[in-house]
Amino acid sequence: MRTEQPKMIYLKDYQVPDYLIDETHLTFELFEDHTLVHAQLVMRRNPDAGAGLPALVLDGQQLELLELKLDDRVLGAADYQLTDSHLTLQPTQEQFVIDSSVRIHPESNTALEGLYKSSGMFCTQCEAEGFRKITYYLDRPDVMSTFTTTLSAEQHRYPVLLSNGNPIASGSEEGGRHWATWEDPFKKPAYLFALVAGDLWCVEDRFTTMSAREVTLRIYVEPENIDKVQHAMDSLKKSMKWDEEVYGREYDLDIFMIVAVNDFNMGAMENKGLNIFNSSCVLAKAETATDAAHQRVEAVVAHEYFHNWSGNRVTCRDWFQLSLKEGFTVFRDAEFSADMNSRTVKRIEDVAYLRTHQFAEDAGPMAHPVRPDSFMEISNFYTLTVYEKGSEVLRMIHTLLGPQLFRKGSDLYFARHDGQAVTCDDFIKAMEDASGVDLTQFKRWYSQAGTPRLEVSESYDAAANTYRLQLRQSCPATPGQAEKLPFVIPLELALLDAQGRELPLQLVGEDKPVGTSRVLQVTQAEQAFTFVNIAEQPLPSLLRGFSAPVKLSFPYSRDQLMFLMQHDSDGFNRWEAGQQLAVQVLQELIGQHQRGELLVLDPRLVAALRSVLENDSLDQAMVAEMLSLPGEGYLTEISDVADVDAIHAAREFARAQLAEALFEPLWARYQANREVSRNTPYVAESAHFARRSLQNIALSYLMLTGKPQVLAAALEQYEACDNMTERLTALAVLVNSPFEAEKAEALKAFAEHFKDNALVMDQWFSVQAACTLPGGLARVQALMQHPAFTMKNPNKVRALIGAFAGQNLVNFHAADGSGYRFLADQVISLNATNPQIASRQLGPLTRWRKYDASRQALMRAELERILASGELSSDVFEVVSKSLA
Ligand code: PHE
Numbered sequence: 001m002r003t004e005q006p007k008m009i010y011l012k013d014y015q016v017p018d019y020l021i022d023e024t025h026l027t028f029e030l031f032e033d034h035t036l037v038h039a040q041l042v043m044r045r046n047p048d049a050g051a052g053l054p055a056l057v058l059d060g061q062q063l064e065l066l067e068l069k070l071d072d073r074v075l076g077a078a079d080y081q082l083t084d085s086h087l088t089l090q091p092t093q094e095q096f097v098i099d100s101s102v103r104i105h106p107e108s109n110t111a112l113e114g115l116y117k118s119s120g121m122f123c124t125q126c127e128a129e130g131f132r133k134i135t136y137y138l139d140r141p142d143v144m145s146t147f148t149t150t151l152s153a154e155q156h157r158y159p160v161l162l163s164n165g166n167p168i169a170s171g172s173e174e175g176g177r178h179w180a181t182w183e184d185p186f187k188k189p190a191y192l193f194a195l196v197a198g199d200l201w202c203v204e205d206r207f208t209t210m211s212a213r214e215v216t217l218r219i220y221v222e223p224e225n226i227d228k229v230q231h232a233m234d235s236l237k238k239s240m241k242w243d244e245e246v247y248g249r250e251y252d253l254d255i256f257m258i259v260a261v262n263d264f265n266m267g268a269m270e271n272k273g274l275n276i277f278n279s280s281c282v283l284a285k286a287e288t289a290t291d292a293a294h295q296r297v298e299a300v301v302a303h304e305y306f307h308n309w310s311g312n313r314v315t316c317r318d319w320f321q322l323s324l325k326e327g328f329t330v331f332r333d334a335e336f337s338a339d340m341n342s343r344t345v346k347r348i349e350d351v352a353y354l355r356t357h358q359f360a361e362d363a364g365p366m367a368h369p370v371r372p373d374s375f376m377e378i379s380n381f382y383t384l385t386v387y388e389k390g391s392e393v394l395r396m397i398h399t400l401l402g403p404q405l406f407r408k409g410s411d412l413y414f415a416r417h418d419g420q421a422v423t424c425d426d427f428i429k430a431m432e433d434a435s436g437v438d439l440t441q442f443k444r445w446y447s448q449a450g451t452p453r454l455e456v457s458e459s460y461d462a463a464a465n466t467y468r469l470q471l472r473q474s475c476p477a478t479p480g481q482a483e484k485l486p487f488v489i490p491l492e493l494a495l496l497d498a499q500g501r502e503l504p505l506q507l508v509g510e511d512k513p514v515g516t517s518r519v520l521q522v523t524q525a526e527q528a529f530t531f532v533n534i535a536e537q538p539l540p541s542l543l544r545g546f547s548a549p550v551k552l553s554f555p556y557s558r559d560q561l562m563f564l565m566q567h568d569s570d571g572f573n574r575w576e577a578g579q580q581l582a583v584q585v586l587q588e589l590i591g592q593h594q595r596g597e598l599l600v601l602d603p604r605l606v607a608a609l610r611s612v613l614e615n616d617s618l619d620q621a622m623v624a625e626m627l628s629l630p631g632e633g634y635l636t637e638i639s640d641v642a643d644v645d646a647i648h649a650a651r652e653f654a655r656a657q658l659a660e661a662l663f664e665p666l667w668a669r670y671q672a673n674r675e676v677s678r679n680t681p682y683v684a685e686s687a688h689f690a691r692r693s694l695q696n697i698a699l700s701y702l703m704l705t706g707k708p709q710v711l712a713a714a715l716e717q718y719e720a721c722d723n724m725t726e727r728l729t730a731l732a733v734l735v736n737s738p739f740e741a742e743k744a745e746a747l748k749a750f751a752e753h754f755k756d757n758a759l760v761m762d763q764w765f766s767v768q769a770a771c772t773l774p775g776g777l778a779r780v781q782a783l784m785q786h787p788a789f790t791m792k793n794p795n796k797v798r799a800l801i802g803a804f805a806g807q808n809l810v811n812f813h814a815a816d817g818s819g820y821r822f823l824a825d826q827v828i829s830l831n832a833t834n835p836q837i838a839s840r841q842l843g844p845l846t847r848w849r850k851y852d853a854s855r856q857a858l859m860r861a862e863l864e865r866i867l868a869s870g871e872l873s874s875d876v877f878e879v880v881s882k883s884l885a
């Protein structure tokens, strides 16, 4: 907890460390009521830090110091200074050894940072600044050391003892205890340290690397989960192969381990050779995990594995550079997923997510650049901007350089900086040096926050056969950044003729056309491109594949959007045209609702979706994506003032109308796909994901008609299916339906059947928390009393409270402020036990500027109440105070 107001930390204040740690030797004695940690640090003066011997300031929090030695001399209280965050002492030589012994209490650590216990096992989470809760250290990523770790524990309770690197010795002690020693030869910062002790089973496999080295792969889980590990293991092997093929990156230790833990603040952690995962990102099998969960496991396993190079072998100099490893690694895992599954569908999902959530962050009080220049609490900067926008920035570099030069750049980056802690500038420099491309202006994507707008207008000159696109870019002010300079925006486009064919693209001044789809570089605030030899008025297909994270506007008519939906050869843009058409139609309905008029759905939306549904040659996953209307979150993000009730009413009206009008084709598609599902055992592969996604979205539309045969179909699917994807969808459509008896029965049966599976119960909580029928808050409050719910488990908090505030917008934004009061109460309670989770739940309240005056006042009042509620963690304090500023 905070004793004084947290201080702002600035990138511009960065200084190299005064001292370095060459070797770290750790011994952990794990007991039920405390743990002893002995650390021996082999240190020296940093030759890059100037002359003299300044005081040595070690980080340390919540540690009980038992003994401290400098070069074997025991230090007395007069020899050092101790505060609640630092230990300071005076070295007398350039090289020295520090020995410390501390006592810590993992058994009562509820913040899940440092060493803690989860379901009876010991585990660690050190990123970003958790290692200082384990021992006194230079807890900063530019201090890189080799580690040797010995851990001892009671043999019976903790048969498995793990740490980073390779196992080098083990043995038993008297009193039923045993020990093991691990050695990690690769220098690493403390945030990559990990330790695990528990009663775990593992699945073991092998991987032969590109240079024919044999690597042992192990995934450790609680014994009852050993049947849910194969998918993660398959994903790991695919990731290792992919990173060799696409990036030339080979694994470096003899063993790679993943451990699943139930209580984890984030998704997973890339500790060297010993990744620790939220069990939700490891465990997957047909009966208990949905298709989305299977894909998430594959993506997260890949992400953490890829960090071995982009993050571990080459790490960050300081935490402002977080996107150096995260943006790059998200880009790498997105490309991996695109290669393993459907590339277009993956892109659609990522863009929809980015535009709904990252754009909202970039427009709110916590907006910050991909490389922030200040923070109070680094845990608050594991954001959508650093991760997802950071990945978009990498994608733009890939687009600008092309795949070959990008690969040359990444090879140079890894070769040049292996074993170092570096900056985003170093990454860009490697890309520039390898490609010869000047990225000076491009780097503004790292330093300027906010989502750029790109307004495009056209003019066609029939006499001259020229077509001109006029572009204007701008970027709204964000906290601390009033004015922005123009970005480099890669704009991929094509021009379509009246038959939908792509025209050859020749700019004024070029002697011949350069392809039919190309990337233009928009670099100025206002700029025009003129194409020659354009014999008819074309229709532009702009920002193909979402080639830049911007808000594009072009005055498309609804008929033009329908044309693009049918004819654009870029799959992403076909989907995008459908979304834009739906946005126009929904915004019209929102206006009608606000004016108290009768709602009337534009029949063109029905016609457009009918032709999608009736097109058998379209990938079924694409059909499903095109049938999905823009979400309430996205409609909120693109509104100036979001009218929660009108948005919900308009979207539900459109869905119900579509369901009635398209009943026949939806029912045909549903039945055909359900028939295949009924006769095909579950397979976690792309074509099967596609079939089930169309089946399930069809069912969710059909259910809106309330027809008895649809209810019967939902019940049949619920009861007879062999997998969680179909079961959970059937449950969700029942929960959102008016069939009270069937709903209650299904919820009860589900909970009885899955009550011992925490991850499945999370889904059960979420489905109910997201149900937009009236009375949402009361249902959530009742569920908090359910025996399977606990505020101590972050997955449960996210499943119930997070899903309510983040997905159930009509109920959360109830006009009486009850949703806001509820969320503030939960944040105040979590602040005392788990500040990181508390702070993350605040997101929806920070967006208060989006709403009407009355809701704004209610939301602000709750933020004020949190601020006045007592001792706030730096995590919660930073978000609340910035939101109110
Ligand atoms: N570095 C982790 C990842 O992105 C995320 C993480 C951050 C996990 C902080 C725990 C704590 O893969």
Ligand code: ZN
Binding pocket: 303, 307, 325, 326, 329
């Ligand atoms: Zn990561």
